[in-house]
Amino acid sequence: MSRSTRHLLIVVSGTDPVYRGYCLEQTAAGYGIALIDAKPPTWQQHLVADHEVADTRDSAAVVAAGLALAERHAIAGVVTWDEYALVPTAELVARLGVRGNTVAAMSAARDKAASRRLFAEHGVPSARSIRVRTPAQATVAAHRIGFPVVFKPASHAASIGVIRVDTPERLTDAWEFAAAGASQQGPEGRGVLVEEYLDGPEISVECATVAGVTTALAVTRKEVGFAPYFEETGHTVTADDPLRPHVASVAAQAVRALGITDGVQHVEMRLTASGPRIIEVNARIGGDMIGQLVRLATGLDLPRIAADIACGNAPSLNPTAHRTAAIKILYPPATGALTARDLTVEPGPEHPWLHQVTWLRQVGDRVALPPEGDLFTGRVGFAIVTADNPAEARHRLTHIADGLTLTVAESHTAA
Structure with a gap:
């Protein structure tokens, strides 16, 4: 078989249709995609030009799959938005000689103890x-x-x-x-x-780094519940958030301390009495649809930015929208079998500000809150709204909460 001359972007893992489907769709709008994932493509088949099946947490498997794709196609770059595939992706980047982060940098981001050590060495406020x-x-x-x-x-x-x-x-x-x-x-x-324990409001800074220069693109204000656990229950992104200039330098310091040179980063921190202090640096797009919130609020396309950087192209970092976008993650009142699930507000002409409602669990499913469960077992769904400002977004989320019905039978065990 002759080698194709079309340049493809290899995407490693992270192809969950619920939380990462938008990443693949927005990336495929600008690049041909070669997918490496644990299973052959299904829902994303129309977005993928070629694929290899491999364990995306296994560096040797990912490298072998990437080399197989490189035998068939010219490869423009490699990207992942899967936390657990960061190091294998870096291994493939090194083998193919394309733009990206080193294995050492991705290992330091993944190992939080190594991150803390490097933060201390570089004077980055942390814990x-x-x-x-x-x-x-x-x-x-x-x-x-x-x-x-x-x-x-x-x-x-x-x-x-x-x-x-x-x-x-x-x-x-x-x-x-x-x-x-x-x-x-x-x-x-x-x-x-x-x-x-770092006390204070929790935020994340969504960053893009190009050749070692980090730009803070947006601030995500977070809601955390189920203490003493740290389940994230909501996020809000506002274009031109006044916090951004105050936390941008700390986020950039943290990215630099880990040796990260390229890509999109999700930098978590707490706003303590002594100032911003880093929780961790995730060297990929944030989860919980944060990339979508950033796009709705600012117009910035994080998946496309990540792809552009990986392929050596200049990304567009100039906002084109100035709004607020927020997500409310829907949890049941208790652990048990879900007996009712209803939301009176639906996306459509009557509620143009309701961007998306996604259900993750069906009636009859068992849901489990911490400590028995986690976000994978506890979440029933989520809703995303847009607004002109944070106060209006909060009002719309309250309206959604008022129309929400979630009940469980605590003594019943679902089949």
Whole structure:
């Protein structure tokens, strides 16, 4: 078979249709796509020119798949928006000699202990952190740092296994919760981190980095619930958020400290009494539809920006919209079988500001809130709204909440 002369962009994993479908669709609008994923393409078949099946968490498998694609096509670049595929993607970038981040930089972003060490070395405001392997070590570390502390797996995502510990009496239960999460984490980190609790509102800064120069594109204001766990329940993005100039330099410092040179980053931080302090740097587009919120609020297309950077093309970083976009993530009142699921407000001419309603669970499904479950088992759906300003967005989210019905049978176990 002759080698095609058409240049394709390799996309590694992250092709979940609910949370990442928009990424593939927006990227495919500008580039031919060669997909590497754990399964052959289905819903995305019309967006993909070629594909290889591989374990996207296995570097050797991803490299082999990428080299196979490179035998058939000219490759313009490689990108992923999957947290667990960052290091394998970097390995493929190195083998193909295309633009991207080093394995060392992606490993440092994935391993939160390595991130903390580099933040300290480069003077980036962060949290005190100690890596531990046993309950006894965790107890010593918690007392050394001082309560409250946070336990978290070293290389997980989506707040899996993350818990705040307020008193010594809660250490045993907290260790069991965090250690269970750590048992499923990626290979780039090991063990559990005991960290200083950063008090204050949580935000993320959505950044684009080109040849080592980082631009803060948007600020996402977050809602976090289910304490002492850290489940994210909502996000709001406003173009020209007044926080952006105050947090941009800290976000850029954190990106630079990890050695990240290219791509889109989702930089999480807390606004503490002593100023912004970094929680972590995710070297990919943020989850929970944040990329869509950024596009609706600012006009900036994060998937396309990431693709442009990966292919060595100049990305468009100039906003074309000036609005607010927000997502409300819908959780049930308790763990159990979902018995009713209804929203009286629907997208359409009567509610042009209601951009999207997506249901993740059907009536009869079992849903589980922390500590029994996590975002994968607890979420029933989400709704995205747009508005001219944050106050109007909050009003519209309240209107949605008023029209929402979610009930569960706590004693019933779904089949």
